[in-house]
Amino acid sequence: MSSQTPVAQAAPDLSVPEPRKGLRGHPWLTLFSVAIGVMMVALDGTIVAIANPAIQADLKASLADVQWITNGYLLALAVSLITAGKLGDRFGHRQTFLIGVVGFALASGAIGLSSEVSLVITFRVLQGIFGALLMPAALGLLRASFPAEKLNMAIGIWGMVIGASTAGGPIVGGLLVEHVSWQSVFFINVPVGVLALVLGLVILKDHRAQNAPRSFDIPGIVLLSGAMFCLIWALIKAGEWGWGDAKTLGFLAAAVVVFAAFAILETKVREPLIPLRMFRSVPLTAGTILMVLMAFGFMGGLFFVTFYLQNVHGLSPVDSGLHLLPLTAMMIVGSPAAGALITKFGPRIPLVGGMVCTAVAMFGMTTLTTGTGTLAMSVWFALLGLGLAPVMVGATEVIVGNAPLELSGVAGGLQQAAMQVGGSLGTAVLGAVMSSKVSSDFAGNWTKAGLPGAPDPALKAAAEVGAVPPQVAQAPGMTPQIVDRIGTAVHDTFVSGMGLAFTVACVVSVVAAVVALFTKRGANAEAGAGVGHI
CATH class of the missing domain: 1.20.1250.20 (MFS general substrate transporter like domains)
Structure with missing residues (x-):
């Protein structure tokens, strides 16, 4: 290429x-x-x-x-x-x-x-x-x-x-x-x-x-570290501050400005931290974007699944982990199999297939309700693990394999950074989607549960995680029947918000499947690039 x-x-x-x-x-x-x-x-x-x-x-x-x-x-x-x-x-x-x-x-x-x-x-x-x-x-x-x-x-x-x-x-x-x-x-x-x-x-x-870097781009390290800090910090705090808050927008704007300054600097130094010529490789760029989008859906979605299992279904942490075993098992089985498929056919077909499978699993998880049984959950969790396996393997190979050997460490760092950014972005964006849906549905679900008056605003935060605070049962005049109705309103609202969040994750997975069409096997890996041994 x-x-x-x-x-x-x-x-x-x-x-x-x-x-x-x-x-x-x-x-x-x-x-x-x-x-x-x-x-x-x-x-x-x-x-x-x-x-x-x-x-x-x-x-x-x-x-x-x-x-x-x-x-x-x-x-x-x-x-x-x-x-x-x-x-x-x-x-x-x-x-x-x-x-x-x-x-x-x-x-x-x-x-x-x-x-x-x-x-x-x-x-x-x-x-x-x-x-x-x-x-x-x-x-x-x-x-x-x-x-x-x-x-x-x-x-x-x-x-x-x-x-x-x-x-x-x-x-x-x-x-x-x-x-x-x-x-x-x-x-x-x-x-x-x-x-x-x-x-x-x-x-x-x-x-x-043999041509490994011999110097450090200190200004580049400072700028990239500052830009990553501003971006991740804004994503972490967006749920608390709000997406329209001046602090959130300020940190996001600072991230854009510092990233731009970093990009300009990298074109002028002799040994840049990230040689921007790496991104002339369309497969490498596509692999990086794919890793961000995959982590967006996987980590953002998994965040809600743990609350769903523990707070809506009342499972212990250990039981919640056991319910996720189908996902784990399919990743264990699927990852080596995906490696073999990618070796034989190249990464494009397994990556597209994996993201389509992930999108179907995300869509399936929009159907989860407060009464969904273990078997139905396991089907969607297993399908998600089966879809994620080739993407974890293939996108990593595309990024690392399409980078020059002397930059394999930078490529590995880029792959991991893409996962971290994607996971943070998924948790923040899907969290905002959840919060918006809870705000619009909670009052209706409160009335539907047969509860009088307007819900306490403090219960909205409870609905965002699907848990009824213990102090509710201790309030004056509270009966077990009323507590059950409040629990129904909270759980129904959480599930509706989670469903919308998984819908967004499904759309992102479809976009990722399109991005996967631009990937290909690493040309440098195929060539058996030269290596010096120390």
Whole structure:
């Protein structure tokens, strides 16, 4: 492809390596080693949400403090990903990965030992930074270790680990919080980190492209970090401030201005943080957009599903996680299968098919009601997992495979950053859709439930999460019958809002299927780009 950035070719013996007989640098052992570290970070993305109520009670934290436990991690991760990928390209992905593993495990242990919520938040930010070092480096190691014809299968298994860990977080977190303590949610990362470190020291081999970057674009790092912070912060706070609020609009405007300044700067420096010529590759650009749209629907939709299962159906965190097993199982089964399909047919057909399957699943979830049974839910959850699997694998391969080898770390950071932006955007936008629908439907559902007068405005917030506050039952003159009717109004309103949110997610998935038509296999991966071994 003429718009592709050429990759310097090395001598034949320095091409993408064949599988080794020894431990050091063996492709499949490399995959196993990085999967342990990736699992630790992916699991932490959802496992902590289950522990938040226990942390709040034990440390007497405010709601804002608890929100910062999640937001601090998300901000640090999103802001640092691309810069972390560049560090891997410069100093080697093996070293960056190992530093990320050690830092993440130490920060996790420090959280478990913390007696103040401020310390928990501080170490969560450090977790995000070290997690950002680890994730792009893992992809860089896979890209350099596997020959082109086996890379898709490797990324398929890598995607399976991420999907299974993300979906399994509520189950593991629920079991640990219920039967051990909230600290155990973080302490569990310490032995996992030790295992990942030992395997990494023994197995991982450093690979660097011959024309790897030798300098840093410090102004670019500052501008990109500032732009990402403004964007993610606006998305996080939009639900609280409102989309039309001056603060939300101000941060969004600042993000646009700083992104523009970053783009201008990148055209003028000798070794830019993100060479904009990367985006001359239509497949790479399409893969990045596809990753944003996929994460929009997946993470935004999953946010409501957990409330639906726990608050509307009254399930415990562990039972909620078990109800999501069809989604997890299909991602586990589907990701390696998707890797094989993409290797044989290229990414376009599996990606389009995956997003169509995801759109059908999202549409199916608009039919969920307060009385929907486990079997019906499982069908749509399984279909969603089946649709997401090829997209997680294929979009990652398209982004990383269409980038020059010396920028594989940046490409890995771009892939992860696209997921973070898409997930934040999905949660914020679908949350706003939910809030709007709740505002328009709650009064009608209140009357329909046979309740007199107008609903208490405070109950609108309850309807947005589908839960009736416990203090309602303690109000003067309240009877079990009235409480049940209030619960009916709240649950019906939540379900109607969730249905509209899934409708929007369905439309976004259809758009993503169209974007997938512009993807293709990475030309650099096919060529077996030259690699230098350190």
